[in-house]
């Protein structure tokens with residue numbers, strides 16, 4: 316039977332590439348998004364992928380939308396926790412609103428979505444969970460105490476979940492992308508971005524499909540012995 320994959324933030328950037336790559340590999344994909352209807356509709360039409368709008372940082376909305384998916388498909392076999400945002404400021408200028416927003420969208424969302432699918436995965440004896448962290452969760456980054464805190468937290472979350480779920484046929488792994496050519500990175504000031512690229516041994520940004528290819532391998536049957544692992548995909552920017 317065709318496996319069902321849910322990709323949070325799956326309509327733009329890295330998530331869009333993951334969604335279309337999984338579809339090309341034969342999975343039925345549901346791509347979640349938060350607010351950008353135009354991008355989501357275009358993505359859906361171009362790729363023939365079902366899109367579903369809800370805020371993954373909202374626990375009640377998440378529960379209710381995931382129930383809707385279960386009513387329609389009966390299982391969610393693959394979960395890619397990809398939705399994420401930045402709201403940068405050095406800590407001495409960090410507002411509580413920026414702190415809470417990033418914790419909520421990048422970290423609480425992963426609890427909200429994963430806790431909503433884990434019991435059925437355990438019953439089914441199969442699951443693939445991939446969390447999208449960041450190189451900046453591994454090494455830290457000026458202006459990103461909030462973002463880096465969430466992205467490091469995903470590594471601990473993933474390892475703990477792997478311990479809890481391995482005996483039920485579920486793998487849980489984390490990918491830490493370096494700087495990838497998406498709208499999130501396009502928002503970085505040009506001179507700062509240039510100085511970042513200078514520090515990347517590969518001397519270029521990564522492409523979203525380079526993350527999607529790693530995801531496709533990790534969700535496949537071939538990767539069933541890979542569990543609790545952290546994968547850096549960063550052009551050599553940080554070797555950990």
Ligand code: NDP
Pocket residue numbers: 323324325326327328329330347348349350351352354369370371372397398399400420447448449450491492493494495496497498499500
């Ligand atoms: P984009 O900003 O290009 O896309 C983000 C996606 O997440 C969009 O689909 C957006 O929906 C969705 N989203 C945002 N907030 C929510 C929410 N509350 N509920 C549901 N969906 C939401 O991001 P990227 O593709 O660049 O990044 C994807 C992930 O990869 C993030 O977790 C990011 O931290 C991580 N990452 C990115 C790197 C990069 O260089 N780009 C580097 C390292 C990690 P909508 O379209 O409606 O706004």
